[in-house]
Amino acid sequence: MTTTDMGSGEFPNAGFGKSAYIHNIQYINSDNNYQDYNGQNQLVVSDTARYNLITSWSSGTSWGSYFYLGGPGAGGQINA
Template identity: 35%
Template sequence: IIQSDGYKTTGCYNFRCAGFLQTNNNIVIGGSISPISVLNGNQFEISVFVWKVGPKTWKLVAKLGPDDTLVGYWPVEIFTTLADYATQVQWGGEITNAQTFGRHTTTQMGSGRFQDEGFRKSSYFRHLEIVDHNNSLQSTQNLYTRGEQPKLYAVNNRFSDDWGSYFFYGGPRLSHLHREPP
């Protein structure tokens, strides 16, 4: 979970800043989950839902198996513009690049495989939907993709009847096989 003001002046991950109130300790925010997918082997998914419930609360629900689990919520008091509704949603991968010793990080994104390797190799998000003002799920349209280091990390988006709106993303990291990105 990242909480920020659009990366302008504040931001933190998981519980490093106040706001999100966890109500279930079976899922650890920032922790690992299992089982995990295996390259070219069994693939496992989680479903994540974030939506506004009533006038006071944004909830986070995860589905790791057959049941939905309420993980926690953000009280409306911590928001300014999100108190009523969201104007955009973002899905994706992110790495932290502190430029240690003036070099790009060696952190991989997603599974560490590029998006064009597809299912059983690349990381992905699928069935991307938003909740409208009537509290109904709607398929996403006109997805915008962005990659800041395309030689190291990439993304593509697609649509199919089985997966709805989806995208593969990821990349291996900076290594001796790559030259320093600009």
């Protein structure tokens, strides 16, 4: 397990300007068209005390599908 922070080190609920984010997440389908990504059934957060995600799939905004991510990790302590 990693002990380092993820993104900015802030949890996702810190929001824009503080937490890391990825937006306009898309893939190209079999018809060669861009589609908003929907990963709702594919996410695994191994330790929510150290890291987390807040998602918005196909948001209908200029951000499309996006998520905020991050957390402080274990602060460099392996068995924390």
